[in-house]
Amino acid sequence: MRLTHFATTAFVGLLAARTASADCPQNRPTDPTGFGGYVYSTTAKSYATPEGNGRIWWVETGTDAPDLTSSRPDGVPDAVATVGQVLEDSLAFYAQKGFRPPLRDGNYPSCASNGGDGRIDIYLVAFVGSDGETVTEECTTTAKGAQQCPGFILVERNFPSKGYATAQQGAQTVVAHELFHMVQDAYDAQMQRWWAEGTAQWAMKQKYPQIMDLEANLPGFFSQVSRPIDSPPSGAVAEYLYGAAIWPVFLGEHRGEDTIRLVMESIGAGNQVLPATDLVLGGMSSSLADDFGTFAEWNGATGKRASAGEGYAEAAKYPEVAVQDFPDGSPAQLTGVTAGFASNYFHATDPAPRQLALEADGARLGGYAIPVANGQVQLSAASPLPALVTGEAIVVLAGRSSQKTDVPWTLTASAPPDADAGPSASGAATSSSGGCSIGRTSAGGASMLPLLLALPWLRRRRRAA
Secondary structure, three states: OOOOOOOOOHHHHHHHHHHOEOOEOOOOOOOOOOEOOEOOOOOOEEEEOOOOOEEEEEOOOOOOOOOOOOOOOOOOOHHHHHHHHHHHHHHHHHHHOOOOOOOOOOOOOOOOOOOOOOOEEEEEEOOOOOOEEEEEOOOEEOOOOOEEOOEEEEEEOOHHHHOOOOHHHHHHHHHHHHHHHHHHHOOOOOOOHHHHHHHHHHHHHHHOOOOOHHHHHHHHHHOOOOOOOOOOOOOOOHHHHHHOOHHHHHHHHHHOOHHHHHHHHHHHOOOOHHHHHHHHHHOOOOOHHHHHHHHHHHHOOOHHHOOOOOOOOOHHHOOOOOOEEOOOOOOEEEEEEEOOOOEEEEEEOOOOOEEEEEEOOOOOEEEEEEEEEOOEEOHHHOEEOOEEEEOOEEEEEEEOOOOOOOEEEEEEEEOOOOOOOHHHHOOOOOOOOOOEEEEEEOOOOOEEOOOOEOOOOOOOOOOOO
């Protein structure tokens, strides 16, 4: 298994830039002091891409030397030229999608190390424990407080040594990701890492849909959905950060891929990630609170639970969230606490009709019941709580606020509002197999949206360790 790549934005880059002279940054592998321990031991060569946007640096001897095999008339190593071509292809793709171009380093002081021109510089090095990094330099603070920065990129000089099938696969995975960090830095290099890494993964996947790096990291997020989306776990969190790409995947599929660019623009205007997203969704007659609820529902309908034509386009290929059993019978209840934009999932199976309800601060937590038929979650039949439920269903609790203090909640099951009449009296059909029906109940107790679905439950697929 290849090692996951790490990409820094503002924090490491700003620190590195400020360790050098404020007006004369010299902190690249071609400099005597190098960067982060990466320093070329011999004189470097460079390849300027024909399109004019990139310059790729490498050495021919020593630890940092790439495979020097060349099939080109100019003798440039194929590994070097491949990185340059991916850079140009990705840059053109992001521009076509309307994103800002990376800021260039051509106006640095003459004493600075900037590769000699304004091209985007990529340095091939022998990485230890990762395979790509983006570094910021010479940042400018806007009137709105955004940090907009040019910089440079480091990438692995031998991608097959990191577990990639080919040098091209490695370049497409890593270079496209790192280049999008430079795009982000043209908006604000301070954006939160879960969004920065997630959108870099999303962007790479948009350009190279055959690359499966996004999917490979999703388990790290799907196994942590009960924590606020903007609060990554401490320690080694790369898989969670990259797995957070599922959020821009959702925004792109649910609201259109231009949504991600609009959020970036709002971040560049001085807003934090979640408020920026709320502003953009507000312009689409929705809100972050409402769309996060839909996001949580979609995340409950993946893997073997996916239903064709609903939720994510590739839902069946995604991992599954953990689901806790909700007790049968009525009355019944579960209690807990949550915080922020997090989600929790429950499996209800009682064949008798019950009204499920959520007791919590409605401004901070919402609940939804979704029928399951033949093991598949029926997103189109989702109903907000309280809801009349018969048979098996997924119950989703989803945050509606970024506030991190605890939100106590109680999920209850009680007899239907008209217990004597049974499910047929509410308009729900009946089935000899018991089936499932979900109808949303109004404050007066009348049943609405009756639905019947016959279903055996399919247990959660266990992710391999």
